[in-house]
Amino acid sequence: xxxxxxxxxxxxxxxxxxxxxxxxxxxxxxxxxxxxxxxxxxxxxxxxxxxxxxxxxxxxxxxxxxxxxxxxxxxxxxxxxxxxxxxxxxxxxxxxxxxxxxxxxxxxxxxxxxxxxxxxxxxxxxxxxxxxxxxxxxxxxxxxxxxxxxxxxxxxxxxxxxxxxxxx
Ligand SMILES: [Zn+2]
Numbered sequence: 112x113x114x115x116x117x118x119x120x121x122x123x124x125x126x127x128x129x130x131x132x133x134x135x136x137x138x139x140x141x142x143x144x145x146x147x148x149x150x151x152x153x154x155x156x157x158x159x160x161x162x163x164x165x166x167x168x169x170x171x172x173x174x175x176x177x178x179x180x181x182x183x184x185x186x187x188x189x190x191x192x193x194x195x196x197x198x199x200x201x202x203x204x205x206x207x208x209x210x211x212x213x214x215x216x217x218x219x220x221x222x223x224x225x226x227x228x229x230x231x232x233x234x235x236x237x238x239x240x241x242x243x244x245x246x247x248x249x250x251x252x253x254x255x256x257x258x259x260x261x262x263x264x265x266x267x268x269x270x271x272x273x274x275x276x277x278x279x
Contacts (some may be wrong), residue, residue: 112197131193138181138190142201145183165204166192182207188216214256238263248273 115132142164149162164183169191172178177191179198186207192198211219214235221228238253238261245252250264250273261276 132196135181135190135192135196138183138192139199139201142181142183143199146202162202165202166198167204167206169206180206180208185209187211187219212257245273245275247275252276 115129117126117129121129145164146162153161163185164181166179166181169178169180174191176194178194179192179196181190181192181198181201182204183189186209189208189211218228218235235256236259238255238259240251240263241254243252243254243260244250245262245264248262248264250262252260252275253263254260259276262273264273265277
């Protein structure tokens with residue numbers, strides 16, 4: 112693999128691919144550093160499966176050409192990488208995506224690095240109508256950017272209030 116170096120005159124496509132290359136390298140570097148710390152911390156009881164980072168194959172493949180996923184911190188942060196990107200000595204692991212949505216991943220990352228996420232979370236949590244009806248009561252459903260869906264007939268003062276989609 113050759114290192115990517117941006118040059119004057121590169122097309123938007125080449126520049127975009129280059130930015131992805133840099134992103135993939137940084138993810139890989141994070142994985143190596145994090146696994147290195149874990150190995151050091153568990154001296155004498157190294158268990159490859161206990162390492163926080165690895166890669167797995169996504170099946171069924173949702174995006175042809177981006178079949179592999181680099182998983183950081185036990186599946187809390189996952190990144191699809193192009194098939195031709197060399198993952199070096201990163202270990203293959205069993206799929207361990209923890210169910211996060213993309214927005215959640217970045218909110219987690221932001222809070223880890225000290226970025227104020229309050230206004231972001233508020234935006235992400237705000238529901239909008241999207242043309243679907245509640246299967247329980249027929250009112251319009253709301254959906255936010257975290258892909259949570261719930262009934263707009265919520266928090267009612269009457270018996271008609273509906274709890275569809277509300278988390279316990
Ligand atoms: Zn409802």
